[in-house]
Amino acid sequence: MTASSLNKVENLSGSLSQRVYQSLREAILSMQYPPGTVIRKGAICDQLGVSRSPVAEALARLSAEGLVDVIPQSATKVSCFSMDEIREASFLRQALEIAAVEKVTQERTPEQLAALTRNIRMQELLVEDKDFVGFYETDEEFHTMLMNFTGFNGVPQVLASVSLHLTRARMLMLPDESRPKETIKEHQAILTAIKNQDVDAAREAMRSHTGQLIPRILPLEESHAEYFKP
Amino acid sequence: MTASSLNKVENLSGSLSQRVYQSLREAILSMQYPPGTVIRKGAICDQLGVSRSPVAEALARLSAEGLVDVIPQSATKVSCFSMDEIREASFLRQALEIAAVEKVTQERTPEQLAALTRNIRMQELLVEDKDFVGFYETDEEFHTMLMNFTGFNGVPQVLASVSLHLTRARMLMLPDESRPKETIKEHQAILTAIKNQDVDAAREAMRSHTGQLIPRILPLEESHAEYFKP
DNA sequence: TCCCTTATACTAACATGTTAGTTGACGACT
């Protein structure tokens, strides 16, 4: 018995279309709906027990975000990766991360320093325990904290929206036992620069850190060619 | 006789909802629909001669972009400015512009240098002629060219989408006879750094240039308080 | 006079019926 791959709308909040949107988005980002999957409105309606209106609105938003490609009058598909898009997403992410760390470096409070230090300590513990899922989440949290410390409430969401394709592609990467330790060193370099209020060092440390992702994604184009555009 | 403030959908391309979206977006960005304007779906349907479905989809997208605020079951309004949002938009724009100019500085071709030089020359001519509207467009074009020269096709649109609130707020600013000359100097400083392939100089020139906007927007909160959130 | 209640009108949100464009398969003609 195959469980429905969509979260039930009952578990979410907001308007019906909002919940359908969240449900579909989650399924796409988690690769439960891998690139190329055809999405039929009728099927979604049946699975979620809603009518076509909220589904149409949800798909319109997903289309605007680039997560699905609509072929008029014909079909809707989960969008495939293209290396160009991924490079672009990485560029945008780097731009934001650098701007954020520059600002935080100048304005950081002792409490923020403490929180970042605690986060990195947690990363170390999780790697020692070989809890790589926990490490992944704590790594994400490190970057989210930096976004929040800019003082701009919407910045974390903007980062998430420009990083959509990166988030999906990351799900394909094989776990690499040696990478987390490198990651932690890079995070420490960033934190040190923030502590020293050294903007130039912070920028370059972040540039170096965010530059690590693309080389690890490149091989995916061959190992998972079915998910990429020709 | 008041002409309809919306562009007719006949003049646009794409699906009906796409055209409705473009029409509404244009009206909002150009301040034909100023902040606080209530948008009734029924009225839009009548004015554009379409049914409620495409209007609903268009408003869903505008809502996701933050151009309209939907009050559930009650009303939809053109979103008001908040100085926080504007500061945030400025931060994001600066992040992108800096990242772009850094990349272009490293990779620029002779053709790109020539195109940028030509653009600035045009700016000078337009200011001499006191054609400030033309200058505004050429100024915009200068920045769009930089985005295009990154080689990432989607970057110009991302810039536009993070700059939505800035674009609207700019419509309120009074023309300032002295500002264009300063702007040109800043553009020239950026171009010189690009020419010299001096990444640090390019970054700081762009940082300085993009930092000029917020001080000019700040007074609007008092002079146009009706457009701002309390 | 002021506040609370209540009824009514209005709106967005949702459901469903209808249209039109696309795709793929089948059959006829070359």
Place this chain on the structure above:
DNA sequence: AGTCGTCAACTAACATGTTAGTATAAGGGA
């Protein structure tokens, strides 16, 4: 046998009917 034209089935797109939540204004009580 291969190719082109036609037709049937399916899908998104659009139109319209229905529901439910919100705001406003009128009326009654303190």
